Amino acid sequence: DAKTTQPPSMDCAEGRAxxxxxxxxxxxxxxxxxxxxxxxxQGPQYIIHGLKNNETNEMAxxxxxxxxxxxxxxxxxxxxxDTAVYYCIVSxxxxxxxxxxxxxxxxxxxx
Amino acid sequence: xxxxxQTPKFQVLKTGQSMTLQCxxxxxxEYMSWYRQDPGxxxxxxxxxxxxxxxxxxxxxxxxxxxxxxxxxxxxxLLSAAPSQTSVYFCASSYxxxxxxxxxxxxxxxxxxx
Numbered sequence: 001d002a003k004t005t006q007p008p009s010m011d012c013a014e015g016r017a018x019x020x021x022x023x024x025x026x027x028x029x030x031x032x033x034x035x036x037x038x039x040x041x042q043g044p045q046y047i048i049h050g051l052k053n054n055e056t057n058e059m060a061x062x063x064x065x066x067x068x069x070x071x072x073x074x075x076x077x078x079x080x081x082d083t084a085v086y087y088c089i090v091s092x093x094x095x096x097x098x099x100x101x102x103x104x105x106x107x108x109x110x111x
Numbered sequence: 112x113x114x115x116x117q118t119p120k121f122q123v124l125k126t127g128q129s130m131t132l133q134c135x136x137x138x139x140x141e142y143m144s145w146y147r148q149d150p151g152x153x154x155x156x157x158x159x160x161x162x163x164x165x166x167x168x169x170x171x172x173x174x175x176x177x178x179x180x181x182x183x184x185x186x187x188x189l190l191s192a193a194p195s196q197t198s199v200y201f202c203a204s205s206y207x208x209x210x211x212x213x214x215x216x217x218x219x220x221x222x223x224x225x
Binding site (some may be wrong): 036041042045046051087099101103104 | 153213
């Protein structure tokens with residue numbers, strides 16, 4: 001599995017955009033980039049995923065660099081409820097569809 | 112739809128006891144998996160299954176057994192509980208497709224082994 005590197009923690013002001021970076025320099029051609037978050041002690045929640053193009057949904061945007069070695073998750077207008085641990089994961093079908101979680105980034109949204 | 116249902120939500124076991132953590136999904140997902148999360152840590156994969164009758168080991172399989180007799184159910188068995196197995200256990204499921212529309216996680220089972 002390709003490994004990811006994320007900063008251990010970040011702060012963001014409420015109402016501002018939160019930009020969470022992720023490095024995945026060993027990603028292979030058929031691996032997707034996934035983002036999940038875990039609020040307090042709940043089960044992780046799927047946010048977004050992408051292969052090579054930028055993606056947007058109702059929760060967030062995902063920007064993947066052209067060489068696919070890094071990506072950024074953008075929460076456009078962070079709220080206090082976005083305070084969570086955010087996990088960046090790379091995975092593809094060759095690994096049996098399994099996701100391997102790292103330590104993630106603790107995002108603290110402050111008023 | 113109920114999504115992914117885990118039972119029980121809380122459990123206390125004595126060392127050496129065995130038990131089964133239940134996981135059921137009603138989304139017809141082919142893929143199911145079990146994770147454990149220790150305090151302050153990320154999730155670690157225990158076992159996973161890509162369909163009925165097919166299971167495989169994850170990162171930390173020792174001390175756990177699984178089976179997948181139906182698409183809906185994926186129970187996790189602790190053979191002889193140890194204090195090191197005190198953790199929060201999450202079950203997850205997803206479609207097994209190229210574009211993986213994301214896992215759905217259960218709310219977790221909080222297990223304490225004394």
